[in-house]
Amino acid sequence: MSEAVRAYSLLTEFDVSLFRSGKHFKLYEKLGSHTVIREGKEGVHFAVWAPNAHAVSVIGNFNGWNPHSHPLYVRWDSSGIWEGFIEGLQLGEVYKYHIHSNTGEHLEKADPFALLNETPPMTASVVSTTWYQWGDSAWMRNRKDQQRLDKPFSVYEMHVGSWMRDPSDPARFLTYREVAEKLVPYIKEMGFTHVEFLPVMEHPYYPSWGYQITGYFAASSRYGSPQDLMYLIESLHKQDIGVILDWVPSHYPGDAHGLYKFDGSHLFEHADPRKGFHPDWKSYIFNYGRNEVRSFLISNAFFWLDRYHIDGLRVDAVASMLYLDYSRQVGEWEPNEFGGRENLESVHFLKELNEAVYNHFSDVQTIAEESTSWPGVSRPTFQGGLGFGMKWMMGWMHDTLNYFKEDPIHRAYHHDQMTFGTVYGFHENFMLPLSHDEVVYGKKSLVYKMPGDEWQKFANLRALYLYMYTFVGTKLLFMGGEFGQTSEWNVNQSLDWHLTQYAPHRGMQRFVRDLNMLYRSSPALYEKGFSPDGFHWIELGDRENSVFAYRRSGHDDANDILVVLNLTPVVRDYRVGVPAEGMWEIVLNSDDVSYYGSGIHQQSAESEKIPWMNCLASIVVKLPPLAGLVLKRI
Structure with missing residues (x-):
């Protein structure tokens, strides 16, 4: 097999100019390994950026990993790009770049633009392709409407x-x-x-x-x-x-085959360790x-x-x-x-x-x-x-979890942690994250962060989820949280899917499903998710009872919903101000028996002309213990 051939390039002068000015945004079409046909001969074109290298070659099984048999050639334009064509190579070929640096080091590096690598712990690159006959044209055509900021x-x-x-x-x-x-x-x-x-x-x-x-x-x-x-x-x-x-x-990371000191110099990372080394993760910036x-x-x-x-x-x-x-x-x-x-x-x-x-x-x-x-x-x-x-919205996440960790008897002293989010909640387009970071390294699973016995833990978590889904912003939940995984996330094993055969976990899973359906079917919960016009406190000061009430609004006030949270284990007959007279139906109750709740149930409440909480009318609802209610006017 002949050595790499220099007289071939996928890179134009314009490509190089864009690259050097920081404006080439599709380098994956030019650098890396690409199967091509040159003068009727099939092979692979290689191109790699290594401006401080003395010599670069392609090594692999095809040449016995010999750094001298298939050299690449540096471009004449001072771009630092080395390239060449190797006839006969095909998809699936394993390779690395052998780089002889200007400081005398001999390095074996994976291709920064490789489309596939060997399965770790092996570290070589593999000639591959991203060609695929896609069948998702309907989604791609319509996703603009699915992903607007006024959508769920x-x-x-x-x-x-x-x-x-x-x-x-x-x-x-x-x-x-x-x-x-x-x-x-x-x-x-x-x-x-x-x-x-x-x-x-x-x-x-x-x-x-x-x-x-x-x-x-x-x-x-x-x-x-x-x-x-x-x-x-x-x-x-x-x-x-x-x-x-x-x-x-x-x-x-600083793995020998990776980006760190790629051509023997600080090429991708900043040379100054005050800017180029991350002290927390022992990695490179x-x-x-x-x-x-x-x-x-x-x-x-x-x-x-x-x-x-x-x-x-x-x-x-x-x-x-x-x-x-x-x-x-x-x-x-x-x-x-x-x-x-x-x-x-x-x-x-x-x-x-x-x-x-x-x-x-x-x-x-x-x-x-x-x-x-x-x-x-x-x-x-x-x-x-x-x-x-x-x-x-990391602040919301920390405040909310800290509040829910408290025994209900102490929550009166932490009431503001639940209301503070609306002080800054519209400064950004916030996503509410209950992410992987909250269920590792001794932080416990979400359900085991909650206080009380088993029933209370699940009731608290259902109330937290109802609060998240009806609060401002978009929503994110890490896997396992939807059925109340009890152990911390362990990357080395599967989620504990067997738990869903038990009533508390099966009820949690059903509840999260119903929350998603409510969220997606209620424009009041997402049309103004980043606007103060979409959220209105009705009761935010009842710290003695740990009760919160608020209204969510979309573009049509007729679709407004009312949310009431009772975050103590005491059942209460509670008067709540409502924005409009009429019959208010309870469309979601986190205490429902199908969710492993206690079953305190009320189907609806009719308004009375009794001014309350700065509203002209009010209703009386029976608040279940450690639970939330979502109401709509019918």
């Missing part, structure tokens, strides 16, 4: 490898296609509008949950091929279920000031939206990107040029990312995991914001 967003967050395992062999992962056969009907039945996958990009260390990525363009081969993942996404789309991917542009790195990252976002038909990206660890002093002590960080703690290069990158994504994919959403009070995370860049579509 109920997200089921899950980890592919631990959602469900093979019952006959619990150590075996289900493939993407096997997951599809189980997951799609389940999500359809449960009523979630979207699935969010924890990172599916290739990662060498499985317990990192996918957040330590080495193959940014490669779907993890643990579960199958790129086409198998596409089948899973397509299957969800065919049932009108959107797909969000967790995406990690904030850091990456992208150099957002380097044009080529921004092209790499934005191209990666485009890749998943383009080639995999992804409907949204949840961007991980945004707070760590925004602040130069994030998790750093005095002396461990350097202020920006204006003396501040803001990472201006990262801010520029995030704005450019969102502008590019929404310009090219106007019907998707970007969602920031951002835990600070940075202003305008989900506001347009032309208004000074970062340009995300939504932001996780």
Whole structure:
């Protein structure tokens, strides 16, 4: 077999110019390995960015991993791109780049643009393709209407490898296609509008949950091929279920085959450890000031939206990107040029990312995991914001869980934790997250965070879920929470699906399903989910009884709903102000016996002309213990 041939390129001068200026957003079409036909001869074109390399070659089984037999050739334009054509190679060929650095090191690196990698712990890249005959045209054509901010967003967050395992062999992962056969009907039945996958990009260390990525363009081969993942996404789309991917542009690990010191220099990461090393995760931070790195990252976002038909990206660890002093002590960080703690290069990158994504994919959403009070995370860049579509409401999550952890006898002293969210709840387009981070590392499962005996724990959790689904913003629930998983999430095993045979868990699962159906069928709960016009406190000061009442409104006031929460175990006959006279029907009661509740039941209540709680009329309702009621006027 002959050595790599230099006189062939997929890259034009315009491609190189865009790349070097940070404006090439489809590098996956040009860099990496691509099967091509050159002068009637089939083979693979390789292209890799390694500007500080002395020499680069392709090594693999096909040449006995000999670094001298198939060299690549550096382009004449000072771009630092090495490329070449190797005749006879086909899909499935295993390879790496051998890089002889300018400092004398000899490195073996996986391809940063590889579409597939070997299954860990093996680390080589595989010549592959993302060609797929998609069958989700109806979803793609109509998703703009499904994903607007005035539409319901109920997200089921899950980890592919631990959602469900093979019952006959619990150590075996289900493939993407096997997951599809189980997951799609389940999500359809449960009523979630979207699935969010924890990172599916290739990662060498499985317990990192996918957040330590080495193959940014490669779907993890643990579960199958790129086409198998596409089948899973397509299957969800065919049932009108959107797909969000967790995406990690904030850091990456230092594995020898990965991006770290890729060509012997600090190529992708910032050379200054005060900006380039993450003390919490012992990982490396992208150099957002380097044009080529921004092209790499934005191209990666485009890749998943383009080639995999992804409907949204949840961007991980945004707070760590925004602040130069994030998790750093005095002396461990350097202020920006204006003396501040803001990472201006990262801010520029995030704005450019969102502008590019929404310009090219106007019907998707970007969602920031951002835990600070940075202003305008989900506001347009032309208004000074970062340009995300939504932001996780971490403050609401912490306050709400802290409140519900309290024994009801003490909740009167923590009443404001339930009401404070509306003070800032409309500054951003908030998503309410009860995510994976809350059920690991000794934090307990959601149901075991609740106080009381078994019945009270489940009653409290049902009340919390009802509060989440009827509060402002969109919703996210981590897998297992929907049936009251009792143990913490363990990435190395399946969820405890056997629990659903027991009444408390079966009732919780039924309740979450009914909550999703209520949410999706009630415009008052989502049409003004990010507007103060859509939420009105009726009773927020009854701390003695731990009772809360509020009204949700959509575009048509006739569809308003009323929510009343009783967060003590005492049954109460309680007068509540109502915004309109008439008969009010209880459409959801978290204490229903079908949910494992006590069965305190009232079908409806007729208003009386008794002014109450600043309303002209009122009703009397029997409040079940540790429960919530949702009422609509009929």
